[in-house]
Amino acid sequence: MHVYEAVNSRRAVRAFSDEPVPKEVLERVLATATQAPSSGNLQPWHVYVVTGEPLAELKRRATARALAGDPGDEREYPMYPAELTSPYLERFSTAAAQRYKALGIERDDPERPTKIAALNSEAFGAPVVLFCYLDRTMGPGQWGDAGMYLQTVMLLLRAEGLHSCPQVMWTMYRQTVSRMVGADDGLVLFCGVAVGFEKEGVPRLRTGRADMTETVSFIGV
Numbered sequence: 001m002h003v004y005e006a007v008n009s010r011r012a013v014r015a016f017s018d019e020p021v022p023k024e025v026l027e028r029v030l031a032t033a034t035q036a037p038s039s040g041n042l043q044p045w046h047v048y049v050v051t052g053e054p055l056a057e058l059k060r061r062a063t064a065r066a067l068a069g070d071p072g073d074e075r076e077y078p079m080y081p082a083e084l085t086s087p088y089l090e091r092f093s094t095a096a097a098q099r100y101k102a103l104g105i106e107r108d109d110p111e112r113p114t115k116i117a118a119l120n121s122e123a124f125g126a127p128v129v130l131f132c133y134l135d136r137t138m139g140p141g142q143w144g145d146a147g148m149y150l151q152t153v154m155l156l157l158r159a160e161g162l163h164s165c166p167q168v169m170w171t172m173y174r175q176t177v178s179r180m181v182g183a184d185d186g187l188v189l190f191c192g193v194a195v196g197f198e199k200e201g202v203p204r205l206r207t208g209r210a211d212m213t214e215t216v217s218f219i220g221v
Contacts, residue, residue, distance in 0.1 A: 016196035062121035072172030126194035
């Protein structure tokens, strides 16, 4: 797959089939992703690959918390700024409405938060979830490095015919995740990434993007 095709076809898939992902494919993707850039070559990420019965048990525990209305563990970092301003607020609101309407959850549904949490805690049916951690001593630069690493992983997954969905939601259940994977207190959970083959017959959604002219300025060209 050409790199442009991988970029253009990558999207956050929220409906996976239960077809297993071969371990050798995951190993190939993650071995190649080690080439991702990082400042000072620190390579600050640590990834746990969870599948099979351990993932099923993790999903059961997280889903039970979600359906019980558990607000989740205290966040270790904010998912978004406290005050989103224009144009970011509009982009966020539009994408959220599109995303969950495609899953049959209307904005005015009183059970919307619980339904969204339950879908997320099931990893949208994905048979694999990657949990990306960073050492607590790392700073903003290394968090940026982790983002570049995960984007590399997701593009390589596309090259293998797979899809993914990054899920910061898992930080809400970080204690449950850490107990399951055995992560020590020196690590902080950045996010999970659901991985698998896309489920057939489910409406496909790709949220719109801002035009390049809104986010890019050419100087001296």
